[in-house]
Amino acid sequence: MLSFWGRTVPPQQLTMATKQYDIIFAGAGTAACVAAGRLAAADPSLKILLVEAGPHTHGLDAHVQPYRYVSNLAPGSTTIGAYVSPPSPAVGDRPIVIVTGQCVGGASAINFMMYTRACASDYDDWNAPGWSAEELLPLLKKTETYQEAPDQPTHGYDGPLKVSHGGHFTNVAQQFLDVAAKYDTERGAIDDLNALYECDGYGRWAKWIDKETGQRSDPARQYIYNQTGNSNLEIMANARVVRVLFEGDRASGVEYVADDANSSGTRQVVHASRLVVLSAGAFGTPAILERSGIGSARVLEKVGVPVRVDLPGVGENYQDHHCMFIPYHAADDAETLDGLWRGEPEETAHWQKIYDEEGKGLMAHNGVDAGIKLRPTPAERAQMGPAFQDTHPGLGAQDMQPGEGTEAHGASPLTHWDATFARAPDRPVMALGCLSGLVGVDPSLALKGKYFVVGFYSFYPLSRGRVHIMSADDPRAPPAFEPGFLEDNGTNVHPAYSAASADLDLLVWGYKRSRELARRLPVYRGELASAHPVFAADDAAGVEAPGPVPMNSKRGPVPIDAPDIVYSAEDDAIIERWARRAVTTTWHSLGTCAMKARSDGGVVDARLNVYGVKGLKVADLSIPPSNVGANTCSTALVIGERAAVIIGEELGIEV
Known part of the structure; x- marks a missing residue:
């Protein structure tokens, strides 16, 4: 059964009139909601259909009340899709599981709202x-x-979309900023962490939360669900696009199948007279292209799909941010979301009253209040190892052009620092911040109590992955997915080190740095040992014995001026092995249909057109050719805004 704006309609009852549209979006995630919403508002006569594999999100508390975002990531969630890689030695012989938004609004309806x-x-x-x-700044502002x-x-x-600091400022976050100001004297505070042109200062994180109502602010509600009066704008929920249909070399529609327990599995077709836009994300979009015969001939022939366009870049260039959640026990007076997430009656009643009356408090919050986009000093780069030292005598960073390799100048390859960061003073190596509550860790490892996390993720990992279909026509079939985390896969910048070592060095340094900040917070009551490296019993770097700290633990913070923990070479090896087992996704998948030259492995051009066909565009996070130093929601939004402008120009509509 399919859902149109909440109405359930059996596929066999769809009329031919309903099946004819001007524009079809395959996917109703963040970018699709923005682009389709803008176009529908600019010209309500346009017949636009969004075909979404997941359910509607309109009016549901899990997508409205900010603190409930963790429920969307819990086992059994109906609003996510999961992609599982084979076990890899690079990450401790375990699979990597990537969760994506699978609902109207996509990730922006379920994410941390960062x-x-x-x-x-x-x-x-x-x-x-x-x-x-x-060129994009006006659209970001828009x-x-x-x-x-x-x-x-x-x-x-x-x-x-409303942007604010949310409904509360926790004492954990205030302490984090106070400690950072006294401990990290080489850096100061920054008023705006997201002004585009500067970094490396501590400050408060803003959120996609409406300051007045305390509700999540997301494109499904603010671009699409607010146009219920427009009968020409339709959402078909719980339907998976199988492939794009063509008349000659022009896209003419899509084939889809209902995705629920009542579905007969019958394939249905809807037609687009003007345009098909793929907006199914870094996993879904390359899969639709490949099932449509657009992709690497080698991949397509292997699964029996006739080759329409040989585009080897489809499904390649997979990128994410490498994340580490480092948890600590917190004092009883710490303001955290743990009680709300556990559904404790007294805690829930207290904050529910504040939320109902004022739209504020911890229910209007995500727990992430403070942090830094960190750019290391020369001394800090030396601590990270050779990958981040800028001592290479070859080509100077000022001679590099964006995306250009050093071999073009006949010079020796650069270090990761030279090639990625030295020429871009606005570019940090990682985000580091505190979260008031236990997230990113198996809750079974902890006792009832309060926790905080000082977490971080690296912005520009060198490791790359790939995702390709394993079935010619089953949109539910798991793909062949290799995230590439901490692997050596041909992305080396300098022969003295590898992609894996560069990425791993940063995680090791991030662990040490985050731990020093955490153990100075007044609310600190020791590490959650089960989620930290296990050092030797007599090691100065060691944490308490494995197992939760008792509720009445007397462990407390060290003084601000306490010496940093000194790690031996053996300790570093222990942290490296642990980091391989602990590194996880930041849910920031992108890059698998890159916007660059076809000869360079590109899939779409700057107008978002898929190479080799007509009437087919891509508008989602699969198009960035290289990574971004941020959570990816803002980039998905601006891709949607830019897509709306491009499509509007081609249709003669001012958007």
Whole structure:
């Protein structure tokens, strides 16, 4: 059974009139909601259909009340899709599981609501007309109403999506900022972590939360569900797109199958007179292309799909951010979301009253209040190992062009620091911050109590992965997925080190750095040992014996001026082995249909057209050719806004 704006309709009852559209979006995630919503508002006569594999999200508390975001990641969630890799020695002989948004609104309806923008150099490095930071800034501003500070030149004040610090400021976050100011004297505070052109200061994280109502602010509600009066804008929920249909070399529609228990499995067809837009994400979009005969001839022939266009870049260039959640026990007076997440009656009643009356409190919060986009000093880079030292005598960073290798100049290859960071002073190596509650760790490892996390993720891992179909026509079939985490896979920058060592060195340094901040917080009551490396019993780097700290533990913080923990070479090896077993996704998958030259492995051009066919575009996080130093929601939003402008121009509509 299929759902149109909440109405359940058996596929066999769809009329031919319903099956005819001007534009069909395959996927109703973040970018699709923005693009389709803008186009529908600009020209309500356009017949637009969004075909979404997951359910509707309109009006459901799990997608409205901010603190409930963890429920969408819990086992049994109906709003996510999961992709599982084979076990890899690079990550401790375990699989990597990547969860994606599978519902109307996509990840923006279920994510942490982090308002974290890329830096300007990220977009400039895409090296595509219309996609520079200067060109995208008006569209970034167009999406938002920034509620925290007036008249900021890089922020917008009349857009659909609200941006604020949320309904509370926890004492854990305040302590984090206080400790950082005293411990890390080489850095200061920064008023705006997301102004695009600067980094390396501590500050408060903003969120996609409406300051006035305390509700999640997301494109499903602010771009799509607010247009219920437009009968030409339709959402077909719980339907998976199988493939794109063609008349000659022009896309003419899509084939889909209902995705619920009542489905007969019968394939249905809807037609698009003007355009088909793939917006199914870094996993879904390359799969649809490959089932449509667009992809590497080698991959397609292997599964029996006739080759329409040989595009070897489809499904390649998979990227994510490598994340580490490092948990600690917190004092009883710490303000955390643990009680709410566990559904404790007294805690829930207290915060529910505040939320109902004021739209504030911990229910209007995600637990992430403070942090830094960290750019290391020369001394810190030396601690990370050779991959991050800028002592190579070859080509200077100022001689590099975006996306260009050093061999073009006849010079020796650069270090990771030289090639990625030195020429871009706005570019950090990682995000590091505190979270007031236990997230990212198996809750069975902890006792009832309060926790905080000082976590981090690396922005520009060198490791790359890939995802390809294993079935010619089953959209539910798991793909062949290799995330590439901490693997050596041909992305080396300098022969002195590998992609794996560069990525791993940063995780080891991040663990040490985050731990020093955490153990100085006044609410600190020891490490959650089961989620830390296990050092030798008499090691100065060691944590308490494995197992939870008792509720009445007397362990407390060290003084601000306490010496840093000294790690031996053996300790570093222990952290490396642990990091391989503990590293996880940041749910920031992108890059599998890259926007770059076809000869360079590109899949779409700067107008989002798929190479080799007509009437087919891609608009989602599969198009970034290189990574961004941020949570990816803002980038998905601006891709949607840019897609709306491009499509509007081609249709003669002002968007």
